[in-house]
Amino acid sequence: MQLENQRLLVTGGAGLVGSELAAQLCKKNDVLVVDDLSNGIKDSIPKDVEFVEADLTDRESLSEVVTSDLDAVFHCAAADKYVNSDDPRTQFDTNVGMTQSLLARMDKVGVDKIAFTSSSTVYGEAPRPTPEDYAPLEPISIYGAAKSAEESVLSVYAHSHDFTVWNFRFANVVGPRFGAGVIPDFIEKLAGNPEVLTILGNGRQEKSYMHVEECGEAIKHVIKCAPDETGPMHTYNLGTQTTTSVDRIADIVSDEMGLDPEYKYTGGDRGWEGDVPKMRLSIEKLGVLGWKPKLSSDKSVRRAAKQLVSE
Template identity: 45%
Template sequence: MKILITGGAGFIGSHLADYLVEKGYDVKVVDNLSFGSLENIKHLIGLKNFEFIKGDLRDSNIALNSVKGVDVVYHLAANPEVRIGEQSPDSLYDLNVYMTYILLEAMRKNGVKKLAFTSSSTVYGDAKVMPTPENYAPLEPISIYGGAKLASEAIISAYSHTFNMVSVSFRLANVIGKRSNHGVIHDFIEKLKKDKDKLEILGDGTQSKSYIHVKDVIEGMFYLFNKTEEKGLTYDAYNVGSEDQISVMDIAKIIVNEMGLNPKIYLTGGVNGGRGWVGDVKYMLLSIEKAKSVGWKPKLNSYEAVKKAVREALGKE
């Protein structure tokens, strides 16, 4: 089986490439390296079952060439920054929605019928039910990023039903771990490296969300995609997260402890009731009962995942 990973030089994509190559699949990665890095996949280049294409999937010719001869596409290529929506909605549309359409067209023209898509918990917006199940409604994203992910889910579902594809959207909690170059853990560590005596926290510090280690995400996506095929479904969506939450203040405490520091912590107070930024979902906890019902759950809870990710970022693991 030949598998294409879009955005495969990025944080999550490179871990997926590692996982699939190790399992013996023929893996092709396409990435324009705007958010990804060759450093993440350099150990794979030269292996007989790995191929790298540097290219932008918004170019239909590159998309057509990338999907040629593959059996399954894992679509991870995207602008990963939630906060950019306030300043640059056009980038999120271009890289998250339009690119998905170009990829789907390339798949249709090449007869590629299987797609796994990394969506996001942000499609739920400020959910009134927590833990939030996949059938929660109405879906009201409060960030441009969340809206772009939901739009991509919709067009993937439409293509799947219209052109007889099998596809799954994975609504991910906050994914953390080695090779991540954005998010709260990365931001806090970088701030403390610049000034060990103070740490600024965006918002009021009570924001509480579910975190999942990238290793659990990869295993979850692979397992759940195979289960969807077994069930003979055209389209499905799964939450992929942990079963608990951790506050931004507790994350700061873990980082400070692991770095052996004692900084003064400053809270900005935030916007719109203590959020870190416009579009920040203050509280998020996904229900993973659907995934558990078919045999998957993460190995680490949020606290364990954060501690492991912090140690990885500091070179301790």
């Protein structure tokens, strides 16, 4: 699919990935952003796009923004894994229900192309590096279970309703304008107490971190280049070939803030229930399409930390 002169909808366009995608896509396309601002930041939305504040779990709002003039949908909206973690049923029902309703509405008005922001959490604790065809998927968090269920619904529409689906399983995506995750958490803690930094777990959790700018570029590249003959459901891992430990993130954030705090740990090998301690995705399939990240995991963390500290 060519991404020029298209009418595109970005759901969750006030969030980290959604706002970056909207900014990149609006340079050559007509972009509509919809977000209920429950997780997103309104100031993150590019000035050159149309914005509708709406909740996509509401059918009337869904009908307003999903219309027949759309060429494709970029579905980034979600009840985030850092939100409603104490109410897993609501998180699961909200995410899966919203995606099902969105797809049904698209089918009704004849819009049949969708890019979906999934997550590495669908794999659970899998061997590393984890390829896209790893099975069975055994998520260990409600967020991962919801993403896996949403992928299944997308597969139904790809194979039974003639949709084209681009399904992206992300590593940890980092960047500016983001209020959740380990980097903003460390910055907030150190701003409150520069002497001591409390780290969830043992600090040895180690994952792949990808900068949001490169995430957006990779999504666009796959949509332009994924071969049609591979079928209607195109699943790609997005990440880096390297990993960064939580201790290393603490070092980078402290350095960017000009601090040298004492680290204190809550203990255990997980930061929270459902946390995957070690994660690195295989990105060989992405490489076959001719795209690879320029930034390592450490450099992605460094760039995001620098941006967030300077905000």
